[in-house]
Amino acid sequence: MKAAEDNVDSGTPLLTVENLQVEFDTYGGTVQAVRGVSFSVDQGQTLAIVGESGCGKSVTVQSIMGLIPMPPGRITAGSARLRGHEILGRSTVGGKEIRGAEIGMIFQDPMTSLNPTMTIGDQIAEPLQIHRGYSARDAFTEAIRLLELSKIPEAEKRARQYPFEFSGGMLQRAMIAMALSCKPSILIADEPTTALDVTIQAQILDLMQELQKETGMAIILITHDLGVVARMADEVAVMYAGKVVEYGSADDVFYRSAHPYTVGLKEAMPTNDPARQHELKPIDGSPPDLFAPPAGCGYCPRCPHAMQICSDRQPQGHDLHGHHSASCWLHHAQSESRPETLFFKDAH
């Protein structure tokens, strides 16, 4: 088994997600939360998934982790392969537990994400006992070391304390220590700094980057903050209404934005660079109702460049340069409209 694993190792990305589709049954009908999402992450790389609330970014990663309650949730199509092995709907891969051992995860609100009646040290020690067979005492000693690694002062004393005795930033550090306790190959961070104040945000992001350099893990970072993306990401997937609308390297997506939604997001983001000072432009309207997804492009009603075909048919992904791609009819060979705010293939 080990040998087989090593074989697929070379060449293939660490994690490949293809055409993932997730639905939820609710009293109001079936919500198509994720409608065909694909991306991949390499070892040591950071992929940022960006998008507004309800675009399906959290559901995407929670499906990979098997955290979607089923029912009401349902993965209707797609695959997620870790080193070439399917992990969707499975709890182990190559004899190793996926959750906690292969993939670690941290969440948006550290205040509520830790068990209030268990000491921090015990909570960090728990995955070590489960996945690595550590004794309670060894696991606790290792937990203290992990807290030190996450730059928590007086780790030995802190490990014996309860979550209510920690500040939000300290709790997120403890969460990181916990998620990384079994040295996972991927860390999924679901809006890890949204609930923290700005100075603490920067420290947490620095810590994540530092630990990534040490361990070579991949990070999947979910956020709606483009500032965080710019600081952290190697690759960016922009999600809208359950689909990835633009995908590419951070430079491509930021400086060669090819989808009107990405441009809209950038224009709605404040900047402190006086040279690029501009009036903030909100994106008018709201995302489509995913109980009844539109026949055409989901962004069409809000798009300043919408054409007739946009409301009739789903756009396909268009490769632009390297692996930079955008799902937009404007990039179709027959499209005559070429808005100058967008990047087009022939500009290269």
Place this chain on the structure above:
Amino acid sequence: MWLYILKRVLQGLLTVWFIATATFFAMHNVPGDPLTNDRAMTETTRANLEGKYGLDQPITTQYLIFLRNLARGDFGISFVQENREVNDIIREHFPVSAILGVLAVVFAATGGVLFGALTALYRNRLPDYLIMFLVILGISVPSFVVAALSQLSLVSLNTLVGFTVLPVAGWGTVMHMLVPALVLGLSTMAYLTRLMRSSMLEVTSSDYVRTAKSKGVPPTRIFARHQLRNAILPVVTVLGPAIAAITTGGFVVELVFAIPGLGRYFVEAVQQLDYTVIMGTTVFYGAFLVFMVILVDVVYGFIDPRVRLDS
């Protein structure tokens, strides 16, 4: 922690003093007194008796005497039952009520936590519906009905089998205690089941249970180490008053099952305006309730670390 307990005990003493005072003055404002009864009595006899019991003293003096005796732990002599000290009545009959009550609470708490957790685990499935139906019955059917019905079924059971599986009434052995305790604890069990169910459901959808899942903790361990302890907190909170309510409120069940508990004396004393017995049992019950609430708060501190330091 010790400072906290001391503070709570002092508060408790104040509460007991308040209960004692309120009972004292309430009693004296009820028309009639313990000497009012069917037997004819001359003015002189009455005056002599009043003198003997101190009922001719001004009410403030009586109150001070009462407080002084109370501080010594002396509840006085019964007016109605000849030569019986209230302390003796409590000493003899309270243990019976207490044993019955404790057993009832044990049934109620274990049953409530167990069934509550079960209904939450099997939410909206058959076990959930079945248990919740029984819970509604347990809450709405009064205990004397359940007591009588359970006696009836015991009689049928014993005749059917041909020997006494469980005695129908009386007191003495553990066998005598089981059915009355179950009947006594039933409504509390039903109440705790509902409480545990909602608390468990809340915990199940909490962020930290999701975190535990993301760590790869197996479901049984999540249940035991993450869900149960957090879900049990609201149950523990109501357990103190529940213990007191069960122990003091058992007289109906005691009567039906012919159990010589304290409840019967309490009710009789109220009917006969037996001042000392009423005040003695009331203050005793009050003190017991206060003690139980304090005890539960201290235990709560051990389960929930947040309470320990907040105080």
